[in-house]
Amino acid sequence: MQNRREFLKTTACALGAVAIGGEHSSAMSLCPEPKKHKLKEGAFMHGFVAPKLDIIRVAVIGVGSRGSGAVHRLCSVPGVKVTALCELVEAKAAAQKNWMEQNGYGSPKLFIGPEAYKELSDSGICDVVHINTPWMTHAYIAIYAMKAGLHTMVEVPGCRTVDEAWEMVETSEKMRVHCMLLANCCYDEEAMLMKNMARKKVFDELYHAEGCYLHETRCIAGRNSYLGPNEMFHSLEALVNHTGASYPLHAVGPVSLALNINRGDCFDYLVSMGSRGFAWQEFARRVYGDDAPVAKIPIEANDFNSMLISTKNGKTILIRQVNNCPMPYTRQYSLYGFNGTITANPLRIALEKNINTGVSSWMSEEELSVIRSEYGAKLWQQAGEIARSHGGHGGMDYLMDLRWTYCLRNGLPLDTTVYDLAAWSSLIELSEHSVRNRARTQDIPDFTRGLWKTNTAGEEWTFDEAYLKANITD
Structure with a gap:
């Protein structure tokens, strides 16, 4: 009988793809002792401005x-x-x-x-x-x-x-x-509205946030599983060899910005657990047949993963990721504060008007319209129409491109930094360690080396009106 490593090698050849097999022991899954990463004086990249690039x-x-x-x-x-x-x-x-x-x-x-x-x-x-x-x-x-x-x-x-x-x-x-x-989802229109309201303290102090990314990827992975070695689809490789939250960034990015992670707060530790990964194999059997090589690949990935993060300031973030379930594509974000709550996509807001009576209903569409007018993202107000016309997930991809290029051309700091990239992306490996060790707590590195305490969120992202008139027109 083949062991798992041999089986994966055989199956990869049958697929014409490269898969990295191997057994995962509990000992190997534990995080190594963290190295010391010293920050040299003057090297910190938060607020960094590069020389202007006209073209x-x-x-x-x-x-x-x-x-x-x-x-x-x-x-x-x-x-x-x-x-x-x-x-x-x-x-x-x-x-x-x-x-x-x-x-x-x-x-x-x-x-x-x-x-x-x-x-x-x-x-x-x-x-x-x-x-x-x-x-x-x-x-x-x-x-x-x-x-x-x-x-x-x-x-x-x-x-x-x-x-x-x-x-x-x-x-x-x-x-x-x-x-x-x-991170295009950080430019989602409702997520940016949510961030604006949070930073203007509409909900008072926040204590919990949730990010949810539900993406039906079975057809994508299956479609690409028979491609050649140079085109082994990365999501299939992740299904075969990894577990945990394999793709949490679309869920965690927008809520991290709303909570000012790396800008007054910082990730501290996480726990993660997930359901057994069998939905994709069942899909492959139904679509390709019981004897198809792709239907026999052992799947490591969770079908549904939940990750709970605690921050240095004692706030919590729940991240949910679903890969292999038959459901519509969903990005949803929620914030909970002393004075109310908000959920983005679809937008729902409840604010406490009288502490003695509490909150019993969500805002009406008329009230939400007022909120959108007052707290809507300036980027969308300024360039939303042209962004939608160019597309890319409803325009947020194009808006993101407009913004980072605007910053480079005008000598401005970028909206997010390498510290955000590192903190959000590190959750992939850390959640896997946690899942493989019965939801054991995993410390999350502080990539800012303590400077999150003095960092600030800065002004709302926007375009200069003169730049808009000269460059961004229909």
Whole structure:
């Protein structure tokens, strides 16, 4: 009888894909003793401002399903010139180059192959790399690019391990370059309204938050499971080899900003547990048949994972992630404070008007309309129409691109930092350690090394009106 390692190797060959097998012992799942990571004076990146870039030369690394969308968006962003495309599969890069040429966006240079990101980073052809490759490659590509002096925009997740997170933090600090997570859900219209209300103390002191990301991914993973070695779909690899909260960032990012994590508070520790992973295998059997190799892969991932985080200031955050259940795509965020509560997507708000009577109902649509007018995100008020016209998850992708490019062109700090990328992404490995050890508590590193105590959230994200008139028009 085959053991699990042999079975995974055999199955990977049958799929024409590369899967990393291996048994997980309890001892191996425990977190190692944390290393000491000292912050050099003057190296802290919160509030960091890079020299202005009037024209931002961007190289897109990875132009598959996600990266091709990034190419199309970036080509229409003011002040951006896509100068290079980097891919494993030449046909994909050639298709995007052809699209750019046909639409008058120039002719980008192509870098093809598994090591091509190094040649690209060393070429001097760009100021920024925009990374859209499989999850397990994000960290080492970003680290190499930063060492070459490039700003890095990294798709979610920024990395998959605590060690990778620390290396990204320290490389950004040493090289004095931005490393920003492309956390598009932080630009969700209702999530930004929620953040505005929280920071203006509408709910008084907050004590609990919840983030929920429910995404039906069975068809995506199944569709890609028969691709060749260069196209092993990252979500299938995560299903096979990992458990815990494999993709918590869309849930945790918006509520972390509302709670001012790394800006007056900080993650402290977490516990995580999840249901047994059998829904995807059942799906594969029904779709592909009992004897299909893909239906026989042992699945490590939880079908439903819950993670509870405690912060240094004693607040709690509940993060829920569902991957393999038949349900509509859902992003939902909630905040609970002394004076009321809010849930985003769909928007529901309850505020206490009389402490003696409490709260018995949600706001009416008429009342919510007033709230939207008073606390709605300025970014959406200023550029929401054009963002929606360009698309990308209802416009939030395009709005995110408009904002980070605006900051680089005008010498402003970026909205989120490498410390956010590290803190949010480190939850992936830490939640897995917790799940594998009966929900044992896992300490979350303080990537700011104590400077969260003096950091501030800053002003609301917005555009200068003169910039809008000159650059962002229909």
